Amino acid sequence: MTRAKLPPWLLLLMPAFLILAAVVLVPLLLSLYSSFTPYHLTRPETLWKINFPFNYEKALTDLGFWKAFGRTVLLLTIALNLEMLLGLGLALMVSKVQRGQRTLRTMMMFPMMFSPILVGFMFKFIFNDNVGLVNNALQSMGLASTAIPWLVDGNLALFAIICAEVWMSTSVFAILILAGLYALPQDPLEAAKVDGCTPWQSFRYVTLPFLMPFIYIAMAIRSLDVARAYDIVQVMTGGGPAKRTELLWTMIGRTGYVDARMGYANAMGYIAILLSIAFTVYFFLKLQRARRELGMED
């Protein structure tokens, strides 16, 4: 009796295939499939009924979904740009420090060491309208006469959330840009000085183009982070008040686990992922272009 023998390379790769299939492929296919069904967590039999494309149509025609979508893009745009500017400034300042730079770099990374949930709680406290630090400070300095409802007013709440995001993640930009500054060749900068550049012009025409690849790498990483933003928002406002800080993933999370409408949640999830992919592709193309401009081959 002969046993069919697998070729050795396949045999050796098999564990990796199996593990990947178990933890990635099967859940992915299952969730994709469930997004074609009216799957409800409390009614397992609904998993066997296909109603494609009902969930997708529903999501795409739901005003609430598009509001959350738009708000996510807004948060992403504001937070990323703010973090980039602040991170750039921070990196430029730290790079000028002569003594204690190592300590400063370490301190700069402290916010990254906190769990986003804790950051959420911290900022929820800071912006609390009764006992929060911000209102307290504003009132005792005489800048505000009444308590400002930071987490209740929709725009203010989004502002508070952006504050928390920026506080936590600016250092991602700062660290990556700092790495770029360390790698910056000094010769072209000196040439620029002799060529007549003011410090600002040197920065604008020589330093910044060189930093752009680093900035785009940070952007790509952070856009994935922010596009899936959930924890800070969930803790600070829970998407409220009255869904005015609802983001894609707080909406999807609630639909799936609170309302138990997993099929619909999965459909929205797949649409949301397209957003993440779009941003990543966008920044990756930007990165490639910036690298090509610098004469770095891909």
Next chain:
Amino acid sequence: MAQVHLKNLVKSYGALSVVHGINLDIAEGEFVVLVGPSGCGKSTTLRMVAGLEDISGGEIVIGDRVVNDLPPRERNLAMVFQNYALYPHMTVRENLGFSLKIAKKSQGEIDAAVNEAAEILALTPLLDRKPGALSGGQRQRVAMGRAIVRHPDVFLFDEPLSNLDAKLRTQMRVEIKKLHQKVGSTVIYVTHDQIEAMTLADRIVIMRDGHIVQVGTPLEVFENPVNTFVATFIGSPPMNLLPGVAKDGQIVLADGTAIPLPPGYKLAEGRRIQLGIRADNIMPEGHALPPTAHMAHVDMKVTLSEPLGTETVVYAQLSGTEVQAKMLNPRPVQTGEVLRFAIALDKCHLFDADTGLSLKA
């Protein structure tokens, strides 16, 4: 175009002093080469002129302005760096025109200046390439072009050819010389290569340990070196130095070989000296050394010979010192062969054995 004056120029990093009070006057349109071994302060001096290094003491005057506290952009000079220092994200055209763009010149002026510089340096076909797509020599030409377009008062060159291969270096040397003849600007050029210094300079400034050792035209420093350092630094192969003692109007070397005192020198009896002979002035007998009134002859054993085509450098032992001699109309020389060499005494130099200073009156 402008004159440049360095007055008691000092550079120190904390307690470490690297340039010790240099004085130098450079005339309008002059090509001055600062030459010296690594660490002699020549690049630092140039960078102080450029404004890339602070001045610790003294004064730099360009034209009629003291520029000590002016940033580089207000000194109106152009610099060519050893590593080219091109802007990698700009095309050749943008690199060339960058300083004019910063100076807010009109696009028409920029184009005219860029095209003219590209024409001079044969860069026209490369104008739309990025520096990454250029060879070393082409990059170097772009770096020079970037300097020319500005019509600066002073050109500064910081070892511009040391990253090029030997053949290209010779070629670029000629181009730099032609360029200077064409534009006629004041040039300060730093190199550690004495051949570059000799071939390019109107005047050579030889530096060592942050001091100027000698200033003069290439022929002056070649023919009248002030000390053994200059004597061995300028000229290739380096001047042979033989320790000896003055005795009875002769120089007696360590092994007892006696050589007549070169004409024009008067030495106290017993004075310890070094006899300097260039390889061109010591040749095997019958090898085209122009006969003069003052010849000396020594026998030496050949240890090595380097045929160079038109001439051969012969290494031989004299009084325990290795001597390099030249042989024109070359013929094969056997190692170990003993040859009789003629020395042109009136071309020899005498230096004090202790201070190394020239004893020429």
